[in-house]
Amino acid sequence: MSSNKNPINLKLKVWRQTGEQSEGQFKTYDAPQVSPDASFLEMLDYVNEGLVKKGEEPIVFDHDCREGICGSCGFMIDGNAHGPQKGTTVCQLHMRHFEDGQTLTLEPWRAKAFPVIKDLMVDRTAMDRIIKAGGYISANTGGAPDANAVPIPKPDADEAFMSATCIGCGACVASCKNASAALFTSAKITHLSLLPQGQVERDQRALDMVTQMDAEGFGACTSTGTCSASCPKEISLINIAKMNREYLRASLNKKEEVGGGDMA
């Protein structure tokens, strides 16, 4: 923890791009008199407020809860997803970790499956489509048995929880040289496959989610581990190994589809 208490002055090299199809470029801005207690996004707010006063368009970035849980924010700071602090989203990154006079380069997540919308804002809806393909347990409202009817061993519940803490920010994709979404996808597959409720759809879920992940244009995983290292929730690489096992298991178990039967 730095003990820096005085305001600092920074230079920002920021990627500006007006739309998906337009050409982008870096522009340089001053961020003067930044309080070390401010968050990184508050520092950007301050720069933006200055731009707005001058009638210029502010730097666009996604953000919302500013508590590190909604998964909205995220961009590269000097090539690091969410910046230099481990296990921290950019909204929880505070300026006391930077030095006076530093120049910082801010770029959007770069991945084929995440087209740039504007400046630092990208389209991550591909991740929603992976969930839509099977990242759920089919349990209609109303028919659930008592919550304590099926005890779940604490180690399983805790491990499922750890996988479920993924906030879907996309840092894993952005920091992967192949732009793979393996960590994101595997965290959900692992979470649900560990629970007794998740067993019925276990195989189909793994097959469907992996197929969708590939269809979205994410790259293949080559196990470099950058994803986990840059994950603000520190989701473990073990999830990917588990996904591979789940996928293999599901492929081997896959039954020939029975068609044409009369359901009546």
Place this chain on the structure above:
Amino acid sequence: MSNKLDSKIPSGSVDSKWTNHKFNMKLVNPANKRKHTVIVVGTGLAGASAAASMGELGYKVKAFCVHESPRRAHSVAAQGGINAAKNYQNDGDSVYRLFYDTVKGGDFRAREANVYRLAEVSVNIIDQAVAQGVPLAREYGGLLSNRSFGGAQVSRTFYARGQTGQQLLLGAYSGMMRQADAGTVDLYTRREMLDLVVIDGKARGIIVRNLLTGEIESHEADAVVLASGGYSNVFYLSTNAMACAVTAAWRAHKKGAYFANPCYTQIHPTCIPVHGENQSKLTLMSESLRNDGRVWVSKIKGDKRHPDQIPESDRDYYLERIYPSFGNLAPRDVSSRQAKFRVDEGHGVNGEEAVYLDFRDSIQRLGEDKIAERYGNLFQMYDKITGENPYKQPMKIYPAPHYTMGGLWVDYNLESTIPGLFVAGEANFSDHGANRLGASALMQGLADGYFVLPYTIGNYLANNKTEKVSTTHDAFKAAANDTQQQIDKMMKQKGSRTVESIHKELGRVMWDNCGMSRNKEGLTSAIAKIQKLREEFNNNITIPGAAKGVNPELEKAGRVADYIELGELMCRDALVREESCGGHFREEHQDNGEAKRDDENFCHVAAWEWNGSADKAQTRHVEELKFENVKLATRSYK
């Protein structure tokens, strides 16, 4: 009493109302459900659970959110837990006790019948969440674990470490995505509702701005659900996310939906104190921390000593002293007020706006590991924000705006004063009275979405023959036109004030005069200041960029415009309510710092009717509250 405010509470004893009502409501035949379209605005716990459940039933659902993904709705940030009357701990809990605690916790300003139903369905919510794979905390035997929350003497709060909201939301979201996969739910993300369309007196659709293209779009339906959250951002600094807005609810209000009890706001006692002028939001430290943390200040005014240097004899554990039976788990309104009193008396940490929340004793008792297991991510978040390690020194905390009990008025069916417009979750006013108990917001959002709306909307559709309407109808054209004009008017001003600066100024006025304590003089002056601010906003703001395409400043401007109008109404509501109850503390009405209700004159809901223009005073309607089960009494936690 106004005829329009018919609460439609079913007859019978409180514990039989919902069961009887469910049987008496009309049903929509399964084959007809797909012919009905239901719009859901907001995809937090209430919206996502409603969309999922109605999709499962076979309705055609259109779900809207301002975020890129529905999973980012602000319910995601709820930390501590969700209440349910399971009595798994065998500590004397029951549906009736949860009902009683909630009515009392709300300082007798909520509708008994609604609260009872909430307590009743609370048990089903936990079952539903577990069935979906929500990883709630468990004991070594594999059964679910509970913790305690404020205002209760039983342990009925279920949790997933410090991120219960995210886990429950991912459950509801996955249910909704499953329906999207099945084709019953269509998702419209990055869309902001800017108007409600009313045809023949019924809600028939919405106007939204596509936040990516800037296009104004019209969407028709047979019923509309607003699950658009609360309005704490009227204070500028709050624990709410940046995009949290009153806009959807306020635009519906302007189309005829009454707004109830706007002055009931919750100031949460345990938040990280403000650090400086350029701060954008405040961060909550979960109430669950008060299970193991002790709140104290120095007995010496302006004490500048390091907390380690302040001996036990100089510490005032004021919640334990004043409220021995609830101690550190006194409810939020009471705890916040006491923190303010200590700071006003000069006992704040270093003379500043902060008190201590100290884990020293519980770390000694349970060990650091146990505390880390319970609150690890909260401690980490505190460390990241403040640069201080709460395992080594006490947290500094102070109250901050967090939740709003007021909202659009709804009847027992969660239907507003506009037929066909239903309101769920924090956006409605119905269940928490003048103060919400901790871990009850998640419960209410999911109760409304999973277990109430699917029934009551079916009943509405079965009872009302809704003619097909198209978005080419004049009412849609007029609403879309008005919306576009409002946007153009804001874009054209090219004045000198940023929207942000006006929002900040509004927040300061609201916090100083309509925050933790209120008085006649302050409220009156606040109204005048807000009116001036509205003038300023209408004539002197600047928004760069264009109305087409992504424009965050334009989005913000629309929201601030509504906050300004709402702020005035909050002050007016607080001014008329000449009593103190729950979070509404009028300095003129107190018993030594405790809220003093006036049941003779104010045992009612105040619901405000828009009269066509912000320059015209709104009309105050009244719904009397009857307490047939829980006896009206002075609320005491001593």
